[in-house]
Amino acid sequence: MKHEAQHEVDLSRRNFLKFAGLxxxxxxxxxxxxxxxxxTSDVTADMAEEDNRLAKKHHKSTSSGGKKxxxxxxxxxxxxxxxxxxxxHMGSKTRAALRDYQAAHHLPKTGKLDRATQKxxxxxxx
Numbered sequence: 001m002k003h004e005a006q007h008e009v010d011l012s013r014r015n016f017l018k019f020a021g022l023x024x025x026x027x028x029x030x031x032x033x034x035x036x037x038x039x040t041s042d043v044t045a046d047m048a049e050e051d052n053r054l055a056k057k058h059h060k061s062t063s064s065g066g067k068k069x070x071x072x073x074x075x076x077x078x079x080x081x082x083x084x085x086x087x088x089h090m091g092s093k094t095r096a097a098l099r100d101y102q103a104a105h106h107l108p109k110t111g112k113l114d115r116a117t118q119k120x121x122x123x124x125x126x
Contacts, residue, residue, distance in 0.1 A: 075121040
C-alpha cells in the first residue's frame with residue numbers, strides 16, 4: 001500500500017512538472033518581445049513620421065489655396081456677402097458667405113469654393 005501511495009505521489013509530481021514545463025514553454029513562446037511589444041518605439045516612430053508627412057501635405061494644399069480663398073473673400077465682400085476678414089483661410093464665416101452667395105446665384109449650396117462658385121465669383125456676376 002505504501003508503495004502504491006508513493007507511486008501515485010510520484011505520478012502526481014511528474015504530471016505537475018510536465019504541466020509546469022509546458023506552461024513555462026507556452027509563456028516563453030508568448031513573451032512580450034515575441035508579441036512585438038519591444039518594437040513599439042519603431043511603430044510609434046513610423047506613425048509619427050506618417051503624421052508629419054500628412055500634416056505637411058495638408059499645409060501645402062491649404063497654403064496654395066490661400067490666394068484663391070483671399071480672392072474669393074474679396075469678391076464676396078464686393079458682392080455684399082460678409083466672409084469675415086480677408087485672410088485666405090476658409091473659416092466658418094467664409095463658408096457661410098459662400099453658401100449665401102451660392103443660394104443667391106442658384107449654385108449648389110456646398111459652402112465650398114468649388115469650380116462653379118469660383119467661376120461665378122471671378123466673373124464678377126455678384
